[in-house]
Amino acid sequence: MPKVLVSDPIDQVGIDILSQVAQVDVKTDLTREQLVEIISEYDALMIRSGTRVTQEVIEAGTQLKIIGRAGVGVDNVDVTAATRKGIVVVNSPEGNTIAAAEHTIAMMMALSRYIPDANQSVKGNKWDRKSFTGVEVYKKTLGVVGLGKIGTHVATVAKAMGMKLLAFDPFISHERAEQIGCRLVELDVLFQQADYITLHIPKTAETTHLIGAAAIAKMKPTARIINCARGGIIDEAALAEALKAGKIAGAAIDVFESEPLGESDLRSLGREIVLTPHLGASTEEAQANVAIDVAEQIRDVLLGLPARSAVNIPGLRPDLLEQLKPYLQLAETLGNLVGQLVGGRVESLNIGLRGELATNQSQPIVVAALKGLLSHALQERVNYVNASIEAKERGIRVIETRDASVKDYTGSLHLSAKGALGEHSVTGALLGDNEIRVTSIDDFPVNVPPNRHMLFTLHRDMPGIIGNIGSLLGRFNVNIASMQVGRKIVRGDAVMVLSIDDPLPEDILDEIKKVSGIRDAYTVTL
Numbered sequence: 141m142p143k144v145l146v147s148d149p150i151d152q153v154g155i156d157i158l159s160q161v162a163q164v165d166v167k168t169d170l171t172r173e174q175l176v177e178i179i180s181e182y183d184a185l186m187i188r189s190g191t192r193v194t195q196e197v198i199e200a201g202t203q204l205k206i207i208g209r210a211g212v213g214v215d216n217v218d219v220t221a222a223t224r225k226g227i228v229v230v231n232s233p234e235g236n237t238i239a240a241a242e243h244t245i246a247m248m249m250a251l252s253r254y255i256p257d258a259n260q261s262v263k264g265n266k267w268d269r270k271s272f273t274g275v276e277v278y279k280k281t282l283g284v285v286g287l288g289k290i291g292t293h294v295a296t297v298a299k300a301m302g303m304k305l306l307a308f309d310p311f312i313s314h315e316r317a318e319q320i321g322c323r324l325v326e327l328d329v330l331f332q333q334a335d336y337i338t339l340h341i342p343k344t345a346e347t348t349h350l351i352g353a354a355a356i357a358k359m360k361p362t363a364r365i366i367n368c369a370r371g372g373i374i375d376e377a378a379l380a381e382a383l384k385a386g387k388i389a390g391a392a393i394d395v396f397e398s399e400p401l402g403e404s405d406l407r408s409l410g411r412e413i414v415l416t417p418h419l420g421a422s423t424e425e426a427q428a429n430v431a432i433d434v435a436e437q438i439r440d441v442l443l444g445l446p447a448r449s450a451v452n453i454p455g456l457r458p459d460l461l462e463q464l465k466p467y468l469q470l471a472e473t474l475g476n477l478v479g480q481l482v483g484g485r486v487e488s489l490n491i492g493l494r495g496e497l498a499t500n501q502s503q504p505i506v507v508a509a510l511k512g513l514l515s516h517a518l519q520e521r522v523n524y525v526n527a528s529i530e531a532k533e534r535g536i537r538v539i540e541t542r543d544a545s546v547k548d549y550t551g552s553l554h555l556s557a558k559g560a561l562g563e564h565s566v567t568g569a570l571l572g573d574n575e576i577r578v579t580s581i582d583d584f585p586v587n588v589p590p591n592r593h594m595l596f597t598l599h600r601d602m603p604g605i606i607g608n609i610g611s612l613l614g615r616f617n618v619n620i621a622s623m624q625v626g627r628k629i630v631r632g633d634a635v636m637v638l639s640i641d642d643p644l645p646e647d648i649l650d651e652i653k654k655v656s657g658i659r660d661a662y663t664v665t666l
């Protein structure tokens with residue numbers, strides 16, 4: 141039974157799903173050293189934002205197949221290191237959207253009405269009404285930085301509260317922003333005009349310290365900033381300084397440069413700051429959502445199925461994945477086949493997408509073909525995660541061509557590989573019931589289902605060859621399951637494709653090559 145380590149607090153519903161297929165160990169207080177020490181026992185790791193999955197952890201995780209982040213941000217995972225090792229990293233892109241957006245609105249209101257300090261005052265047996273006169277958000281301008289899933293929900297709710305909306309997001313169109321009711325502006329304009337600024341962007345090199353002294357200097361003295369996205373997008377020292385000096389009116393912060401928050405000037409500020417310990421996703425509903433979402437993906441991957449929200453498998457959107465699954469299988473099979481026909485090092489792979497396939501997103505198909513191509517050499521070390529990197533590192537040139545006009549099958553795939561030992565091509569298509577058919581070998585037409593063990597010959601189309609090969613295999617007790625010949629012209633060159641029940645030993649292959657009229661012979665194991 142596979143083993144899953146859960147190293148952050150996860151809703152029980154997720155543990156229950158995992159327990160159906162794996163031994164689940166919940167250990168939420170591990171030190172970095174302890175994690176590195178035990179991770180080699182595990183096939184999967186399930187985390188939230190608390191566990192740092194460093195390169196060291198990934199290197200030590202020799203059995204790891206998947207890292208599941210029960211939430212959105214994967215900045216605590218070295219995704220590059222995981223990708224290199226073929227470890228799938230999955231998250232739950234939508235499970236906590238509402239929770240994070242509602243926390244943002246709660247923070248905005250708490251900040252505007254000084255609720256945390258007023259609450260503390262009453263609990264401290266005071267009845268102070270003077271110190272907590274707040275401000276309304278109605279008719280104020282909210283600047284949303286990052287109009288993705290959370291930013292959009294925040295904007296929608298804020299609009300219903302009567303706020304005017306500005307947004308900055310270089311990856312969103314004006315039309316999309318308008319649909320949400322936001323005016324898309326440059327960041328400086330947002331800084332200058334907004335009464336409230338809320339951040340909903342990932343932390344990247346570009347967004348680190350996006351809000352520092354220079355940005356704050358552009359803001360209104362009445363501006364209030366909310367960060368429920370990621371620590372480090374705000375320069376905390378500059379923020380504390382600006383609040384102390386009254387350069388802006390307030391800040392509500394859920395996420396910090398270093399978590400848990402250590403000694404910080406932010407702690408010593410008064411009612412102008414509201415701090416929560418990374419609670420954006422902490423609702424019962426969100427925790428159930430993300431636990432189910434990620435546990436199901438871990439379960440699927442452990443069962444050999446694809447994950448629906450892998451962050452390091454390029455181009456595999458869940459809806460597309462479902463639609464493309466049979467074609468991915470086709471691409472992988474043909475990649476594997478052509479890779480073995482070429483043998484040795486492959487220099488280039490031409491991928492021809494025809495018919496319906498030419499109109500689809502090609503990246504997953506390309507990845508599947510590369511996975512197949514490399515699988516003979518790399519076995520289980522290559523998967524959908526690292527196939528592109530492995531191919532690139534081997535210097536394999538990938539060329540894609542599309543031809544939607546080919547109509548012989550709904551969609552067909554033509555792979556042509558060139559290597560140090562020669563060049564070969566295969567074409568394949570799916571029948572109505574998604575059964576794979578190889579429809580050409582080296583441009584000779586055939587119609588064969590792939591078989592675990594196959595023998596291909598290139599020979600002169602002349603009487604006696606088929607009989608000779610048949611009796612030679614018979615002599616060596618090799619059972620033929622099916623046989624087909626493809627030729628372009630009578631008495632020209634031809635290919636023979638034999639499905640055989642057992643692998644063909646090398647010495648028999650050498651015998652076959654000696655048969656008169658045989659130009660070449662290849663065995664393939666799929």
Ligand SMILES: NC(=O)C1=CN([C@@H]2O[C@H](COP(=O)(O)OP(=O)(O)OC[C@H]3O[C@@H](n4cnc5c(N)ncnc54)[C@H](O)[C@@H]3O)[C@@H](O)[C@H]2O)C=CC1
Pocket residue numbers: 211212213214233236237240285286287288289290291308309310311312340341342343346347368369370394395418419420421422
């Ligand atoms: N406090 C908490 O507990 C939680 C925090 N989060 C964080 O909230 C953030 C947003 O999450 P989602 O809305 O789900 O992500 P998303 O991917 O749907 O949206 C992010 C948006 O940021 C935009 N963006 C990227 N770089 C940008 C830049 N340099 N300037 C402006 N816009 C940029 C993207 O175009 C995208 O529209 C993430 O950092 C996530 O980790 C998410 C859930 C809970």
Ligand SMILES: O=C(O)C(=O)COP(=O)(O)O
Pocket residue numbers: 188189190210211212213214236418419420421422
């Ligand atoms: O989903 C995210 O990005 C979050 O920040 C939530 O973090 P958490 O799972 O609550 O540690």
